[in-house]
Amino acid sequence: MKLNLSLKQKLLLSNIGLIVVFGLVLLFQFNNALSQQKEEIRNGFNNSSSKLSSNLSQSFYKFYHNVQAISKNESLKGDDKEKISFFLNELVSLYPNYDFMVLTDLDGNYKSSSSLSPAGDKLSVSNIEGSNFSDTDWFKAIKTGKLTEDYEKKIYGSHFSEIKDSKIGKLLYGESKKGFYVTTPVQDEFGDSLAILTTFVGVRAVEESILELETSLKEEGKEGALIRVVGADKLIASNDATEVALTPMSKLKFEEDDNKSVEGFELPWAKSRPLVAVEKIDDKRFLKDLDWEVYVEMDSTEAFQGINASKNFFGVSFIISLILSAVVAFFMSRALSNRMSKAAESVSSGSDEINQASGEISDQAKLLSESTNQQASSLHETVSSLNEISAMVSKSASHSQSSKEMSSRSRESANEGMKTIEQMLEAIDEIASANTEIVEQLNTNSKEMQEITNVIKEIEDKTKVINDIVFQTKLLSFNASVEAARAGEHGKGFAVVAEEVGTLAKSSGDAATEIEDMLSKSIDSVNKIVENTKSRVDGLVEKGSAKVEMGREVSKQCKKALEIILDQSSNLDMAIEEIATASVEQSQGIQEISKAMDQLNAVTSQNSDIAKKVSNGTNQLNQQAEKLSFVSMNLNKMVYGKKEKINESNEVKEQISDDNKVIKFEQRKPVKKEAPLPVEDKTTVNGAEAAFDSDDDEWEDL
Template sequence: MKFFNRFSLRIKILVVVNLIVLVLGTINFLLFQNFKGEYVQGKYDTIRANSETISFYIQDQFYERYGDVQAFALNETVRSFDKHKMSEVLDEYVALYGLYDVILVVDKNGKFVAANTKDVSGKPLKTEVLEKLNYSSTSWFKKAIKGEFTEDKSKNFAGTLVEEFQFDPIRKLAQGTDKIGVSFTAQIKDSKGEVIGVITNRSTTKWVEESIQRVYSELSAVGYKNLEITLIDKNGLVLLDYDPAKNNFKTEVEYDTEHDIFKLNLAEKKLGPAMDLVNNIEGVKEATHVRKGILQVVGYAKVSGPKIVDAIGWGVMVREDKAELMSAVNKLFNLFYVVFATVLLLGFVVTYFFGNQIAKSLAQISILLNKSAESLSFTSGNMTIQSTKLSEASTEQASAIQETMAAVDEISATVEKNTEASKQSKAVSGDSLQATNQGKQTVVNMLNSIDEISQSNDLIADQMKVNNEKINEIVKLISDIGNKTKVINEIVFQTKLLSFNASVEAARAGEYGKGFAVVAEEVGNLAQMSGNAAKEISTLLDESQRKTSQIVKETESRVEELISRSREKVSLGKRTAGECNEALEDIAKNVKMVDEMISEIARASEEQSNGIKEIAKAMGQLDITTSENSKISQESNNSSLEVNSKSQELKEQVEALVHVVQGSNSNSSKLEVNPKKVEKPKKEKHENKKVLAFKKKETLNVVAKPLPMEKVEPAGSSVSKVSVSGDSVPSANDPRFEEV
């Protein structure tokens, strides 16, 4: 901030306004940059969208071609195998659809049956050549007869074999030249559903070309002149490359079989979009043309959807030269740069002109205010000197009375302190006596509690003896149970013996005693189990008896030891409490004596305080006249000081204005308050005098405190206005005590 204040207002205005222009320009620049990004993204999205559009067009055409051959196979004339009639029907199909150069029908053995006689352009075909051949060894015939079709039953594609882009050998035989095409083949069945032959439509690529040309026409109409559209197979091999700019913008599709078609694999050449299509990824990105070496924007999409068999795997790329694509926006940006620079320059010029005018006007105003501030400051300084002298004269008259009043105040304060202290001491003494009596009563209560604890310990000991006797009875009961268990063991033994005897008798009885023998054996087993259980119970009872006896002995020993210790501690506590009781009785006697002595001191101090108050009241009446004079002089001095303070504030504001207008480095910004120095009033050795301003006294209970001394500065200092009353007697700590 200090650095900024060093400069003049003209420079500040120039800097601020130019910064505003620069910020607004920067905002516009950023907005334009954002517009550029959106514009370019829109171009990219358009290219990608049109690659998807071509994909849709090709799918529609594929769907129609896939169904055409099956529709032809259902024609009754075709199924009749009447060669003459079939040729007429097939010629009609060729003329109607305009896509199939050759439609060939053979029987189930591959022998020629019929074919159209003219191609799409109306030229006659060499049907005699076709008639001489057997097609049973061709791949399309074999697959069709076996039912190996290009199918996707989830999309209802079934019954047609598709051979993708290729140099068609049948069209070459019929037309005499190599031509690229796509073939669609289906079975011909009779009314019983048995295969009687095969029909194959040898299509041109016109249905693919028209899909591409249609999109190119739409894009070229809106400024995309250098478009290149490429169709690749699922491995990245180029099937069709439509680049009118390469052929002087001819709309016909030309197949460069020497360099591109069936030879150039763009995926193997590491072209990003082609690699993405091979991996079934669609999108738009920048890529360098493999042959041309130029940077292009490429939108690419897979030819896949509900109207094509996905196994075909074609991909389409729409490519545009990036430099051509960006030329329009670059021109617009260049225009923006020129306009932006022009606006900045005009802003700087206009700001410089108006800034100078405003700065000059404010400079003149600041000079006038500077002169007025100097004159006012000089006048207020003289007033302050005169009022200060008047104030000193009045304070000298009041100083003697003030000193006397201060001494009386100090004495009164001391007496008041003594009185208050004696009263507080008496109260504390009474509290101490009361606390001592309470402590004595507490010790008596403690002795009673110790007696009760001793009695409780005796009761606990008696109860433990009773508990031990009951546990001993339990031990005896366990012993009795053990004896009964031995009786059970005797019974078990007798039962086993009887079981054994019964088994012997059953054995003697032979067949008649077998059932009884089984019973005797089970009785013996039960007797054995009962004996085992009786032994386990006997063992548990012996262990329980042993542990119970051990617990009783340990408990008796531990309880006797604890009760013995408790009795010792209770006896010791009782003796200690008795000693405390005796000490507290001695303390209570001493506290009572001190309380009586403090009461005598308090009465004497109160009588002294009443006498001092009467003296202070008389001195207050004597001070009435002096306080009135002090009030008048003090108010006069305060008024002059306030005027001087306001003049100083005005001077500071003018200086600040000059700093703003001309800057802190300008020599003209330094104001002289007055050509003549304002002299401070000479002091006449009154440094030890005290100035008192009195206000109405509300009470005569004066507490003396050290006087805070503050010097009264003559000129330029701030003095608060004081309210003075003639019948007031200030206390010693009155904040209006000041040194002169």
């Protein structure tokens, strides 16, 4: 029989089923994890016996060989009792686990001993002085050579006794002392025995190891553990104060609980097995013949206290979680069902809107097609205009490039003119310098001509002197003639000489006169030449300087004009460059716009095609809307079960056209659609805001 359940009932049953399955899986995994955790605790607990066994074997090895090391001291080989006692006291204070040490001769007679306890208290040594220990077990073992040895483990040379009450200890301390005798012979360098040394190790050495293990277990959260060390079926030491050492007893306190354990998966009602760790001490540092065993036990209730608490907490939490999950599943199913029913109603009403919208889309598609055609024609005209503008911009760019080249050539010519003007200014400066040098040279020549005039004047002065000499010579010749006349015949020769001298004086005077006339004329000529030359040169120099200055001014004005031309040319080049760059950029921009317009034209064509496709798709959308109405009816049936709930307000009026077989729907007034709020879950139906109702009423019913 097929059950027509509503969506609410289906969701509720599915959620409850999932919760139950998930809970069972979680319960199994949790119990399995607890079992693994218990096994890990047991495995960790088993290591505790190994730890204690290792510590005890190490202590045994130390005490066994310490006595041999002590026996090799030279003070023990002598007869000085005080010296021996002092040495033994030092050892007892250094190793507090030793209660006392005794040294005897080979016959067992007391020789010396420690006189202080490990705490520094004096011992009653007088009680054992003069005693003979030949009847003690440790002395007999040394004398008979029955040592506790194992050559394979390299343990030999000493005797280690069983735990016992020491009679010597009672005499020294006045109270019973339990422990072990460790004895060895004192030998000389040839191996001959000289004496026998025995050390008594108190049982507290074992108790300290037990206490150390107990502390370690407490730090791990394992309190209440029972720790025992048994030797030869007798208790050596325990952490239980009620147990007495050296008494035979049951080795396992919780042994009866072990038979009630369940291997593997532990059921919740099964009692947990106790924690037991047993190990016989037998390693390379311990003698197997001593038969020591270590027992570490713990009640599982104490060991698994945290796990049991977690189990109880999980059980309570699991039950509460199941109840809460069922309640939440109920309300979630109810709320989801309500939302699905409202969604079904929304789908039903939405199909009406789809039919109405398809008609509107068809009309808008036609309008879109017409507008795209108009837009395409406008785009063609725009593209043509852009092409013309692009051609004009290209020509402008070409002209600007030509102007730039002409401006560059003008600027180069101006630069060359500037260089020529600068060269002309340099030449004018050189001419001015040359004129200055000419004036200076003329002044120098004038001075030299003046010097020539001075020389001529000096010659004239010398000529006057010559005239004076000529005059005096004439006068002398006349006087000589007079004297020759007076002499008569005797003075004729002298008269001839006087006449010749007179003639010569006259010739000299005439020549001097001519020279004087010539010098006078020369001086006048030189002075005139100097004055005329100076006046002419001064005039020429003055005119040349004026012309040079005028040329300099004109050259400077030309230079300024050329500089202005160069500046204007540079500015013109920059302007032409900017125009050319702008023209190129405009050309590129127009090309980009042209490309964009081409693309826009293509898009417009695509839009036109799409509009046609939309118009065709609208007809198909009407057909799909009819199918959506059928799906909406099935959705209502699924949500409400047997009853098919249809909202009467959302019914549509269908009219089937015989011409095109397109479904037409009743037109409705358009309503402004609002976006859904971010917090509340709302949906728009027929353009109006249709929100899902809250579940407050359902919570109030609960």
